[in-house]
Amino acid sequence: MRIHWHRRDLRVADNRPLVEADADGPVVPVFVFDRDVLEHAGPPRVAFMLDALESLREGYRSRGSDLLIREGDPREVLPELAERFDADAVTWGRDYSGLARERDAEVRRALDEAGVAREAVHDAVCHEPGAIRTNDGDPYSVFTYFGRKWHDREKHPSVDPPDSEQLAEVSDDEPIPTLGELGFEEPEAKIPPASTAEARERLESFCGDDIYRYEEHRDYPAEACTSRLSAHLKFGTIGIREVYEATEAAKQGVEGDRRESVEEFQDQLAWREFYAQVLYFDPEVVTENYKEYEQEIDWQEDEDAIQAWKDGRTGYPIVDAGMRQLREEAYMHNRVRMIVASFLTKDLLVDWRVGYEWFREKLVDHDTANDNGGWQWAASTGTDAQPYFRIFNPMTQGERYDPDAKYIKRYVPELREADPEIIHSWHEASLTQRRSAAPEYPDPIVDHSERREAAIEMFETARGES
Numbered sequence: 001m002r003i004h005w006h007r008r009d010l011r012v013a014d015n016r017p018l019v020e021a022d023a024d025g026p027v028v029p030v031f032v033f034d035r036d037v038l039e040h041a042g043p044p045r046v047a048f049m050l051d052a053l054e055s056l057r058e059g060y061r062s063r064g065s066d067l068l069i070r071e072g073d074p075r076e077v078l079p080e081l082a083e084r085f086d087a088d089a090v091t092w093g094r095d096y097s098g099l100a101r102e103r104d105a106e107v108r109r110a111l112d113e114a115g116v117a118r119e120a121v122h123d124a125v126c127h128e129p130g131a132i133r134t135n136d137g138d139p140y141s142v143f144t145y146f147g148r149k150w151h152d153r154e155k156h157p158s159v160d161p162p163d164s165e166q167l168a169e170v171s172d173d174e175p176i177p178t179l180g181e182l183g184f185e186e187p188e189a190k191i192p193p194a195s196t197a198e199a200r201e202r203l204e205s206f207c208g209d210d211i212y213r214y215e216e217h218r219d220y221p222a223e224a225c226t227s228r229l230s231a232h233l234k235f236g237t238i239g240i241r242e243v244y245e246a247t248e249a250a251k252q253g254v255e256g257d258r259r260e261s262v263e264e265f266q267d268q269l270a271w272r273e274f275y276a277q278v279l280y281f282d283p284e285v286v287t288e289n290y291k292e293y294e295q296e297i298d299w300q301e302d303e304d305a306i307q308a309w310k311d312g313r314t315g316y317p318i319v320d321a322g323m324r325q326l327r328e329e330a331y332m333h334n335r336v337r338m339i340v341a342s343f344l345t346k347d348l349l350v351d352w353r354v355g356y357e358w359f360r361e362k363l364v365d366h367d368t369a370n371d372n373g374g375w376q377w378a379a380s381t382g383t384d385a386q387p388y389f390r391i392f393n394p395m396t397q398g399e400r401y402d403p404d405a406k407y408i409k410r411y412v413p414e415l416r417e418a419d420p421e422i423i424h425s426w427h428e429a430s431l432t433q434r435r436s437a438a439p440e441y442p443d444p445i446v447d448h449s450e451r452r453e454a455a456i457e458m459f460e461t462a463r464g465e466s
Helices: 043-061 074-084 098-113 143-152 196-208 230-235 240-251 256-281 303-311 317-329 334-347 352-362 368-378 394-401 406-411 420-424 431-437 448-462
Strands: 002-006 027-033 068-071 089-093 117-121
Touching (some): 043 230, 068 074, 196 230, 240 256, 303 334, 317 334, 317 352, 317 394, 394 420
Parallel strands (some): 002 089, 027 068
């Protein structure tokens, strides 16, 4: 008998630690609500996770078993369950953040003291941190070279779900707690359904059509030419190997632009693992700049501007559309994530950590490694980051990637009757033109050209150049 401790692997299919661990005997599936982990959660993610747990429990019950739900400290819960079921081992999937690794080390010690074997199995990424290194044996800090090796490296195949005979005949009357019982309010956003079936449906639909247009259309938010699998990969309602195999199948028999488009999407899977490696080897990156500057960056603290950014009331249409999409859907298109991050750090001159914390609170797909990597890239403080002097112009970004303003009008109703030309020149329009076109929409809260110069000066000072 052994116990499998579910964390970011809320599925039974393609779950290596569930079916490939060395321990013998039937498996007792367990999920533990850990208050120390929940402190870092936001309502959208918890709501998604609860839905995923309901689906996971149903999956086990259909196989004659059950998902045991517990609240408490896993250092205490897991040894107690091992004693109750006379389990000789506990298995789980490895996680790579500093917080998770500290927790897992403490759980290992607790199980050792209880005389219970344990095995953590690589599962969340195709290539675990450290598997892909430079020729000198160092972890990569530049994606290009990492990505090339990632594409060339053989991947583990996906694994089948366990048979009913492999699962313990257990039942649990403990209900899955509600958001309120866990101390969270209902999210203001509409949260998508969470299950392996939902993830597979998205994957099949994407690989049947949009993946072949991905390279050309992925940067255009109105096109919605993305997989929307990020939350499912975050919580493991689908396995990364199953996703990769579906993309490999999509490549078969296609050439030219269609094949390159599939590989471009695979590049995004590689980026996910690149940032996981960065976090693994430098866990302090969650709160500290990855890139060192000679002087402290003189970030500004303008609470009114920060609130306008959060509310989508900056007077920069593409920025406001993104921030309102975030509130409405607990999601934001990736190109727009870069635009709003650049605006906060380079136009408002606000510390990237403010934006990172807001995304952590509001995103359903928040992933520590990915979000931290993205924010530090935009802020010119991270690995392989945007150079400090290359600053997104939010107006030209909007005009280039949302030329008809379809995305903007979807999320900013005040601009729905406005002509795209006035929307994309809002910063240059006269007060009379603005009031005529969209009287309820705000004026720009900053002048981009002025702030661009201020941002460059701020970074040059930090670099010791002025």
